[in-house]
Amino acid sequence: MKEHLPLWMHDWLGVIVPGAQILLVLxxxxxxxxxxxRLIHRxxxxxxxxxxxxxxxxxxxxTLLLVAATLVVLQQxxxxxxxxxxxxxxxxxxGAVAFFAAWSVLSNIFCTFLIFITRPFRLYExxxxxxxxxxxxxxxxxxxxNLLYTTLQEPESGEGGQATSIQVPNSWFFQRGIRRWRGAHTLNH
Structure with a gap:
């Protein structure tokens, strides 16, 4: 096939073919x-x-698809x-060393996923x-x-009667009991 192409194109085949393959992978x-x-949405x-x-x-x-595509492109x-x-x-x-060094952060991230799955409470409750x-x-x-903390707006008890907020590490919700007022959208005492 290479014989049927113009001479100037022979030099470019080494660039065009891998480039086209990379574009197809992307x-x-x-x-x-x-x-x-679409499948996740369904x-x-x-x-x-x-x-x-x-x-x-x-x-x-x-992330998995991008890593796989990067590996294929690098191979090309x-x-x-x-x-x-x-x-x-x-x-x-x-990564394993960093995992042990950042144990508490990873614990909070894992607990975040557990909060989303088990739903011990919901936003604005x-x-x-x-x-x-x-x-x-x-x-x-x-x-x-978020990945590390749950932000609670405390009842009006700050200076001047202003509401304050506190960020609670997500792992605390699996170490302590939770009292929940379902559907409560106010900050009454």
Whole structure:
């Protein structure tokens, strides 16, 4: 086939063919991302999953697809599998060390996913995090849940009667009891 092409194109075949293959890999990755997004959306609607879980699933699937596409593109560019495996094991080792160094942060992130799955409380509900038994603890309206903290707006008790907020580590919700007022949207004492 190379014989039928003009001479000037012979030099460019080494660039055009891998470039076209890389573009096809990127296009296929994008199509798979769109398909995954649609399937996750259907799953959320069909099984009444929380939207926060769907967002996490989309991010995880997109990350996996991008990593796979990056590996295929690197292979097309001539990076050997041995180099990729060496880099992966090196990063995995560093990741394992970082995992143990950041245990409390990872614990809070894991507890965030448990909060979204088990739903011990919801946004804008009034909750109280009990110290032990009936001893009063942290009380407030759930204003935000992020990867590390849940923000509670406390009843008006700050200076000048202003409401204050407190950020509670998500792991605390699995170490203490929770009193929940379902559907309560006010900060009454």
């Amino acid at each position: 296009l296929a990755t994008r199509l798979l991302q769109m398909l995954a997004r 799953g959320v609607e069909r099984y009444d999953m929380p939207p926060e879980l769907a967002m996490g699933l989309r991010r995880a699937v997109n 560019l001539g990076v050997s599998a041995g180099v990729l495996w060496g880099a992966f094991t090196g990063f995995a080792t560093v 009034m909750i109280e995090l009990l110290e032990n038994g009936e001893k009063p603890g942290l009380k407030g309206k759930v204003m935000d849940i």
